[in-house]
Amino acid sequence: MARAAGADRLTDTRALGRDVLELPLLGRLLRWRYGRLIFQTLLTLAALALVVDGLSGPQAAARNLATVTPWVHYRGFVVLALLLAGNLFCMGCPFTLPRTLAKRLSLGGRRFPQRLRNKWIAIGSLFALFFLYEYLDLWASPWLTAWLILAYFGASFVMEALFTESAFCKYVCPLGSFNLVYSTLSPTQIEVRSHDVCATCVGKECVNGSYARQTLVRTDAIPIVGSDEQRQLEVVHGPEGTLGCGTELFAPQIRSNLDCTMCLDCVRACPHDNVSLFSRAPGRELGRADSWPRRWDVSLLVMALAFMGLSNAFGMVPPYYELQERLALGLGITSEFVVLLLIFGVVNLLLPLAVGVSASYLTRRLTFSYKRDSIRDTLAAYAPSFAPIGFGIWFAHYSFHLLVGPGLIVPVIQEFFGGVGDWQTWSFSVGAWLIGIIQLLALLGGFFWSMRLALNISLRRYRRKAWLAILPWAAIYLLMMSAAWQIFTLPMEMRGTLELFG
Numbered sequence: 001m002a003r004a005a006g007a008d009r010l011t012d013t014r015a016l017g018r019d020v021l022e023l024p025l026l027g028r029l030l031r032w033r034y035g036r037l038i039f040q041t042l043l044t045l046a047a048l049a050l051v052v053d054g055l056s057g058p059q060a061a062a063r064n065l066a067t068v069t070p071w072v073h074y075r076g077f078v079v080l081a082l083l084l085a086g087n088l089f090c091m092g093c094p095f096t097l098p099r100t101l102a103k104r105l106s107l108g109g110r111r112f113p114q115r116l117r118n119k120w121i122a123i124g125s126l127f128a129l130f131f132l133y134e135y136l137d138l139w140a141s142p143w144l145t146a147w148l149i150l151a152y153f154g155a156s157f158v159m160e161a162l163f164t165e166s167a168f169c170k171y172v173c174p175l176g177s178f179n180l181v182y183s184t185l186s187p188t189q190i191e192v193r194s195h196d197v198c199a200t201c202v203g204k205e206c207v208n209g210s211y212a213r214q215t216l217v218r219t220d221a222i223p224i225v226g227s228d229e230q231r232q233l234e235v236v237h238g239p240e241g242t243l244g245c246g247t248e249l250f251a252p253q254i255r256s257n258l259d260c261t262m263c264l265d266c267v268r269a270c271p272h273d274n275v276s277l278f279s280r281a282p283g284r285e286l287g288r289a290d291s292w293p294r295r296w297d298v299s300l301l302v303m304a305l306a307f308m309g310l311s312n313a314f315g316m317v318p319p320y321y322e323l324q325e326r327l328a329l330g331l332g333i334t335s336e337f338v339v340l341l342l343i344f345g346v347v348n349l350l351l352p353l354a355v356g357v358s359a360s361y362l363t364r365r366l367t368f369s370y371k372r373d374s375i376r377d378t379l380a381a382y383a384p385s386f387a388p389i390g391f392g393i394w395f396a397h398y399s400f401h402l403l404v405g406p407g408l409i410v411p412v413i414q415e416f417f418g419g420v421g422d423w424q425t426w427s428f429s430v431g432a433w434l435i436g437i438i439q440l441l442a443l444l445g446g447f448f449w450s451m452r453l454a455l456n457i458s459l460r461r462y463r464r465k466a467w468l469a470i471l472p473w474a475a476i477y478l479l480m481m482s483a484a485w486q487i488f489t490l491p492m493e494m495r496g497t498l499e500l501f502g
């Protein structure tokens with residue numbers, strides 16, 4: 001570990017939120033060198049249990065850990081954690097354990113190709129995951145889900161062994177991409193205490209790491225905030241050190257959670273104790289103009305994910321099957337693969353692109369800003385406002401599955417360990433009226449949050465023409481919310497719990 005002895009808390013005059021890592025017990029655990037490892041080890045053991053049960057256990061979805069855990073419980077808890085705390089799943093991600101080993105082996109490895117350092121692969125992998133989920137009925141197959149988990153371990157290990165940065169997390173992983181996008185709504189963020197300290201920091205260990213094969217010692221002169229004096233601090237790099245930020249974020253420049261896996265490596269690597277996890281207003285970055293890069297891939301990732309929320313829910317209601325049949329009859333396509341590819345291709349990719357470009361075009365026309373702003377820049381400005389409505393749709397969907405059978409995991413675990421599952425006690429469901437209220441609140445919350453963001457963006461960019469600028473975006477959010485509500489009021493398949501409640 002490369003922390004300098006006697007490092008003090010140095011803060012400058014910025015208003016920082018509450019330091020989460022100063023909380024008793026939890027803060028100490030997270031700061032501790034092996035804190036994350038404990039969390040990861042527990043999740044890795046859980047993932048291995050899922051694989052074992054998926055490959056050798058009962059192949060009934062509702063009775064197998066491999067299907068009940070990821071498709072019913074995991075998703076519900078992930079959206080709750082993102083909303084209330086932050087990107088906890090990436091923090092404890094089991095797939096990064098073999099990755100860490102691979103990464104240490106790859107320190108002399110190559111950078112991820114420049115052309116691929118964007119979110120296009122992430123959009124593709126999210127599309128592929130949701131497509132395969134539907135096409136292969138992954139929720140109904142413990143065996144296939146187990147293989148999916150194994151494929152995840154393999155892919156993350158290979159990619160981290162080949163490349164120096166955490167390319168899998170940042171550019172490929174669909175689960176991570178979901179978490180990274182919606183952690184932008186979370187109430188926590190990595191920040192530095194003092195920018196003055198960063199300005200004189202020699203090693204920039206938060207991004208470069210403090211890990212070295214052989215011990216190396218140097219002395220840093222660090223300013224004492226509020227005084228002209230400096231403090232001499234010894235910095236040690238060595239085999240006990242920490243790798244720097246895997247997604248290559250530089251702590252003093254972080255404005256967004258977009259690529260932060262909350263691994264806290266920067267906290268452990270900083271020799272000056274200058275980085276921590278702070279509380280903030282939920283979604284604070286979404287209201288700032290400079291938080292996100294103005295890139296097509298980033299904008300379309302956020303928009304596509306919101307539309308994927310709609311199509312994913314739509315795939316579980318009767319009109320979806322009617323549409324499938326009509327398309328098959330109308331176009332004469334008998335292959336389910338092709339029909340599904342067509343529906344998902346249109347709803348998940350073409351629609352967000354067409355809607356985003358059209359709304360940007362209209363906003364530029366209505367405000368006469370078409371000479372000043374490109375379509376790309378206009379889309380990038382409004383893209384953050386798609387995060388809340390998208391999250392609201394996913395939250396409404398995932399909370400439905402969780403609340404329909406919140407206790408089911410107990411008898412499944414009992415049976416996994418060879419006991420008798422107490423299905424009678426644990427097969428309860430939260431009242432349909434309460435689930436409906438939660439879904440409605442999630443949709444309304446997402447809608448009004450998005451509207452507020454879009455209004456602020458419009459005021460910032462177009463001032464008195466803001467009411468014209470917002471019109472296309474308001475229409476989109478209204479249509480998305482209405483479509484989602486229509487879907488959630490239809491009878492929805494209770495995937496993973498069907499055998500018990502159906």
Ligand code: SF4
Binds near residue numbers: 197204269272
């Ligand atoms: S966060 Fe720490 S390691 Fe990074 S630049 Fe600042 S002082 Fe240096």
Ligand code: SF4
Binds near residue numbers: 244246248251254259
């Ligand atoms: S090292 Fe720090 S900034 Fe980078 S992903 Fe981990 S927690 Fe986020």
